[in-house]
Amino acid sequence: MTIRFNCPSCNELIAFADKHSGKRAHCTTCGQQFIIPSGDKGKTKKIKSPKERAVPLPGFYRAVFVDSRRLFTNQENITGMVFIAAAVCLKFFTAGMNYTMTIPGQAYVFNIPIPIGHVLHVSAWGFIFWYYMEIIYSTAFEQEKLPDVIVGGFKGLLWRIAKTVYIFIIMLFVVELPYLVAVLISSRIDAEWPVLLYALMFAGLFLFPVAILTMAVGKDLTMLRPDYFLIPIFRAFWPYLVTAVLLGAVVVLQIYAKQYSGQSPAAATGYLLLNLAVQFIALIAMRSIGLFFRHYSCLLPW
Numbered sequence: 001m002t003i004r005f006n007c008p009s010c011n012e013l014i015a016f017a018d019k020h021s022g023k024r025a026h027c028t029t030c031g032q033q034f035i036i037p038s039g040d041k042g043k044t045k046k047i048k049s050p051k052e053r054a055v056p057l058p059g060f061y062r063a064v065f066v067d068s069r070r071l072f073t074n075q076e077n078i079t080g081m082v083f084i085a086a087a088v089c090l091k092f093f094t095a096g097m098n099y100t101m102t103i104p105g106q107a108y109v110f111n112i113p114i115p116i117g118h119v120l121h122v123s124a125w126g127f128i129f130w131y132y133m134e135i136i137y138s139t140a141f142e143q144e145k146l147p148d149v150i151v152g153g154f155k156g157l158l159w160r161i162a163k164t165v166y167i168f169i170i171m172l173f174v175v176e177l178p179y180l181v182a183v184l185i186s187s188r189i190d191a192e193w194p195v196l197l198y199a200l201m202f203a204g205l206f207l208f209p210v211a212i213l214t215m216a217v218g219k220d221l222t223m224l225r226p227d228y229f230l231i232p233i234f235r236a237f238w239p240y241l242v243t244a245v246l247l248g249a250v251v252v253l254q255i256y257a258k259q260y261s262g263q264s265p266a267a268a269t270g271y272l273l274l275n276l277a278v279q280f281i282a283l284i285a286m287r288s289i290g291l292f293f294r295h296y297s298c299l300l301p302w
Contacts, residue, residue, distance in 0.1 A: 005037050008044045019150045024141035028220050031302070060239050060295040064246075064288045070144060071283050080146035084128060084283075088275050091124035095259035121259070126161030128279075129168055132286045136216035139290025140297075146283075167221070171211045174224045176204035205251075207233075209243045213289050218302060228302055235299040236292070243292050246285035253278045 004015045009032035016025065016036050026033040034044040071077055097117035103110040134147040151157040173180070179200035186193050210229045215221070233240050257274040293300070 003037060003039060005044055007032055008034055017152075019148070023138075023143075026217075028218060028223070056236065056298055057295040060291060061242070063291050063295070064242060064284070067144075068284045068287050071146065071287065072280075074145055077146040080131070080149055081283075083149045084131065084279050085276060087124045087127050088279055089272070091121045091259065092272055092275055093260050094120040094124075096261045122165060123161050126165040126168075127157070130160045130164040132282070133164065133212065133216040135283065135286040136213060136290040136293075139287050140213075140217050140293040142294060167215055170221060171208070171215060171224065175207040175211050175229075176201065179204050205248070206244055209247050209289050209292075210240065213293055214302075216289070217293055223302060228300075231301045232292075232296065232299050236296045239292055239296060243285065243288045246281065246288050250278055250282045250285050253281065 002015050003018050003021060004013065006012065007014055007027040007030060010027060010030040012027055012029040014025075014027060018038075020036050021038045023036050024033060025036050037044050072081075095117050097120070099114040099116065101112040101114055103112065131147075131149070138145075138147040151160055179197065182193065182197055182200050185191075186197070207229050210232060211224060214223050214228055253274065257278050258271050259275075260268050260271070263271065
């Protein structure tokens with residue numbers, strides 16, 4: 001069910017899923033923050049916008065490196081962590097389940113790929129990415145526990161997975177656009193620019209945390225703008241670097257965390273544990289992105 005109401009400041013029509021009732025949110029038109037009402041046309045309560053803060057909130061580093069332990073000690077978070085572990089196990093054990101159906105003919109033999117493993121692998125990642133963005137959103141608006149896993153049935157789950165995969169591809173395309181343009185130009189003129197290409201690729205990856213933050217909180221693809229990315233980085237470089245390093249560690253570890261492909265039981269167990277350990281760090285990384293908004297939202301241009 002969708003809740004529709006008007007912004008208490010600019011009267012813009014706003015819609016949220018009913019599961020967000022009672023949470024904090026903000027109008028993407030005027031920036032006014034409010035509490036999401038419990039029903040259609042409900043009265044919204046204004047709250048002080050983070051932009052009104054003169055200075056950032058203190059305690060960012062403690063919140064990231066000390067207070068994040070509560071993610072793993074709070075019993076209310078067990079459900080969320082179980083769902084993440086289930087998604088990790090699904091992608092781990094099904095990644096290699098790709099088959100080919102051969103249909104013989106008189107002149108030709110048709111080989112039809114059946115990529116069950118690829119579909120399940122991408123679906124598991126889609127669910128995990130969706131939950132990552134929910135973690136960022138809830139953390140940004142001062143919730144200290146993992147969000148509830150409410151997907152709205154099988155169709156709702158498929159929709160969230162498809163939408164999140166689409167958003168992820170768009171974000172990756174936007175941040176890596178200079179790299180892609182440079183690759184295209186170098187291939188057209190038959191030139192080799194290894195240093196430039198690597199620099200542009202890593203620069204794009206460095207922008208990825210702020211891109212995720214923008215989409216998780218702003219929820220609008222039109223907000224994927226260079227100024228929305230660069231201004232908060234320049235204004236709060238060292239805290240942002242913390243989020244980028246944590247997310248970078250997740251990516252590097254995930255590269256080495258292979259999926260099941262017939263390894264010995266000992267090797268398979270080791271790789272599965274590494275995949276689960278990656279999610280341990282990923283939870284802290286996503287929380288750090290949400291905390292960046294909570295502590296430095298006064299520095300954001302949106």
